[in-house]
Amino acid sequence: MKGRNTTIITNRKARFEYQIEEKFEAGLVLTGTEVKSLRHGKASLQEAYCTVRSGEVFVINMNIAEYEMGTYNNHIPTRERKLLLSKKEIAKLQKGLEQKGQTIVPLKMFFNDRNLVKLEIALAKGKKVADKRDSIKDRDTKREMDRLQKY
Numbered sequence: 001m002k003g004r005n006t007t008i009i010t011n012r013k014a015r016f017e018y019q020i021e022e023k024f025e026a027g028l029v030l031t032g033t034e035v036k037s038l039r040h041g042k043a044s045l046q047e048a049y050c051t052v053r054s055g056e057v058f059v060i061n062m063n064i065a066e067y068e069m070g071t072y073n074n075h076i077p078t079r080e081r082k083l084l085l086s087k088k089e090i091a092k093l094q095k096g097l098e099q100k101g102q103t104i105v106p107l108k109m110f111f112n113d114r115n116l117v118k119l120e121i122a123l124a125k126g127k128k129v130a131d132k133r134d135s136i137k138d139r140d141t142k143r144e145m146d147r148l149q150k151y
């Protein structure tokens with residue numbers, strides 16, 4: 001079981017909307033009920049984005065559903081969650097955000113080989129409409145080639 005990452009959720013829309021420049025792997029500060037809810041796969045990264053504030057990185061609008069068996073001390077589903085990164089990585093992200101058109105988007109959330117929740121984030125640049133059309137065209141041609149190769 002060593003070396004196997006278990007993906008919880010992916011943000012498929014991010015790869016379509018943004019051109020990925022550089023990827024980072026970050027830990028998350030979570031409560032117990034959040035981890036239990038993640039083990040059931042009850043989370044969403046669709047509207048999530050990251051920001052850097054006073055030398056710390058936070059993920060905003062990431063939805064982790066309330067744990068069904070939780071009691072009065074259940075978590076707030078869309079609270080801000082702190083990301084755990086090294087100072088070097090935070091400096092790279094800060095420098096990237098200062099450039100026009102760059103943002104930090106979460107790509108996927110997974111359990112690593114030590115069973116810790118990790119979030120893969122990326123420094124990304126927004127795509128223009130023409131670039132999105134090219135992505136769609138490439139995807140369709142790849143699908144067609146796979147179909148022809150199958151038969």
